[in-house]
Amino acid sequence: MQFWLRIFWISVLIHGLTILWTVFIVPKIILMVWEKQTALRKRNEMRSIYLQIPFPLNFKIYFFNVTNPEEVTKGEKPKVQEVGPYAYDEWVSKVDVVDDNAEDTLAYSPLNKFVYNENKTGKGFSQDDIVTVLHPVIVGAVISASESSPALLPILAKAIKSIFRDPESMYLTDKVRNILFDGMVVNCSVSDFAGKAVCSQLKTQLPGLTEIEKNIFKFSLLGPRNDTLGPRTKVKRGIRNSKELGSLVEFDGKKQLDMYDSKECNKFHGTDGWIFPPGLDTDEGIWTFSGDLCRNVKAKFVEPMPFKGLPTDYYEGDLGDQQNDPDEKCYCPTPKTCLKTGLYDLSKCMGVPIIASLPHFLKADESLLEGVEGVHPNNSAHVISIIFERTLGTPVKAAKRIQFNFQIKPNPKVAVMNNVPEVLHPFLWLEESVELEGALLKKVQMVFILKKANTYIRWLILLACLGGIGFSVYLYYQNKDKGVITPIHMINKIMGNNEDEVKEFNSGASSAKSNVSHKSDKSRYNNPAFINDNGLTNRTKF
Structure with missing residues (x-):
């Protein structure tokens, strides 16, 4: 074979092998190694991180402090002022872990601990700040009775006077630390029939009610969750099938929910929110099941958004539109009554008549903004967001945000709510966020450094091969007119x-x-x- 022809075919062969190796084989090897490393098998580093996150999540709470409580009691529009954030380090762990090799599942009990972080709290704010907000016990009890047992409202009105010492309004003025963790006083040392009857109901139905003295209780919003085991959860380990990694199998002992009319909405869709399978497509979105909301939530792809040198994508989530979206109809409080866009009823989930939305009614029906003065929706600050690396299935930055509201309206049988306006009244909103950093971020970055090096090497070899092909063509044209003497x-x-x-x-x-x-x-x-x-x-x- 002539010299130029040898160079030509060698270059073509190396060119083809390089494409095969760097484009198809190397990425497959990297993905296979990552899938094995991320599966929740024993002795895997990812399993250790999954069971005990080595750094705290950022947990922040913002209150809607009411500046005109007396005027609202007389029927005027509420004026609110956002105060906060009040920041806490949320340490997340999973305990009582049980593996099932036959099912390829892992069961655990979540354990979250909150520690106040003064450095992350907003400048000028502290846990000892006094705020004025809707009284969750009074307002919650009135709304529940109005919807389920209107005939009991006169008894409830008398009980409110005795238990809460004849309050002047439906608002509570107390320290932030008491509302969140230390507890608000609920005095059940009463002698009247109405007070005793309502206290008896509160003891069985109000979560987190703690007795500090005989018939003296304290109620807090987050105290019951602090350093307390949550609902038992079971997920797929992803050892047999990496696409199933983190998929929710059971929650609180149930293989599906039983609170909605639709089978599809009762099914668990997605992961538990702490781990995701590699190789997700943008069309799939990111599905998680939220135990706090008792429903599946989808984050939709928005746009590519690089993060610290990683080729990541940006996703956003919301609470849907149950009036117009057929897939959201099952979340309507009743088949005939659906909430406005961007709202979700938590009464079935929490046992308390709270309506959820995104903070400041972001992506909700615009009429909600007209009922309250002082809310200012901002997409970047208030949306549910995830910056996600799809190839490895790694969220590098995420923020879950939710606002709690009470639907108030005039109630002539309860004095403190006799003349109030009919409005969806904001109470507070919270943010739970995390950003990948340190050693974990470096591990993810290293994978892409290797992929980038693989790309550079591929192009160098391909360019060299193209040079070889070009040189062989040059030799061919140089010698094609010369005779060749065969030895x-x-x-x-x-x-x-x-x-x-x-x-x-x-x-x-x-x-x-x-x-x-x-x-x-x-x-x-x-x-x-x-x-x-x-x-x-x-x-x-x-």
Whole structure:
């Protein structure tokens, strides 16, 4: 084979092998290694991180402090002022872990602990700040009774007077620490029938009610969740099938919910929110089940958004539109009554008549903004957001945000709510966020450094191969018009002659040639053809 042709085919072969190796094989190897590392198998580092997150989540709470409580009691529009954030480090762990090899599942009980972080709290704010907000016990009890047992409202009105010492309004003015963790006083040391009856109901139905003295209780919003085991949860480990990693199998002992009319809405869709399978497509979105909301939540792809050198994508989530979206109809409080866009009823989930929305009614029906003064929705600050690396299934930055509201309206049977306006009244909103950093971020970055190095090497080799092909073409055109003398040994090889035969042939041929030549010289002179007219030979002439 000619030299230029050798260079050409070698370059083409290396070019093809390089594409096969760097485009198909190397990424597959990286993905396979990552899938094995992320599966929740014992002795895997990812399992250890999943069960005990080595850094705290950022947990922040913002209150809607009411600046005109007396006027609202008389029917005026509420004026609210956002105060906060009040920041806490949320340490997340999973305990009582049980593996099921047959199901390829892992069951655990979540355990969250909140620690106040003064440095992350907003400047000028502290846990000892006094705020004025809707009284969750009074307002919650009135709304619940109005919807389920209107006939009991007169008894409830008397109980409110005795238990809460004849309050002037439906608002509570107390310290932030008491509302969130330390507890608001609920005095059940009353002698009247109405007070005793309502206290008896509160003891069984109000979560987090703690007795500090005989018939003296305290109620807080987050105290019951602090350092307390949550609902038992079971997820797929992803050892057999990486696409199932983190998929929710059971929650609180149930394989599906039983609070909605639709089978689809009762099914668990997505993961528990703490781990995700690798290789998700943007069309799929990111599905998680929220135990706080008792429903599935989808974050939709918005746009590519690089993060600290990683090729990540940006996703956003909301609470849907149950009035117009057929898939959200099952979340309507009743088949005939659906909430406005961006709202979700938590009464079935929490046992308290709270309506959830995004903070400041972001992405909710615009009419809600007209009922309250002081709310200012901002997408970047108030939306549910995830910056997600899809190839490895890694969220590098995420923020879950939710606002709690009470639907208030005039109630002539309860004095403190006799003349209030009909409005969805904001109470507070919270944010739970995390950002990947430190050693964990470096591990993810290293994967992409290797992928980038693989890309650079591929292009260098491909360029070298293209150079080789170009050089071979150059050689071809340089030599195409020149004759080529084929060596005798190559001819013999092509003809199939061996060396001994060739030597014997060459030797015989030489002898024959010598004899013939000698004889021809002698006969020449005797040949009439060589004698001229004078009888002389033509030797001289020749």
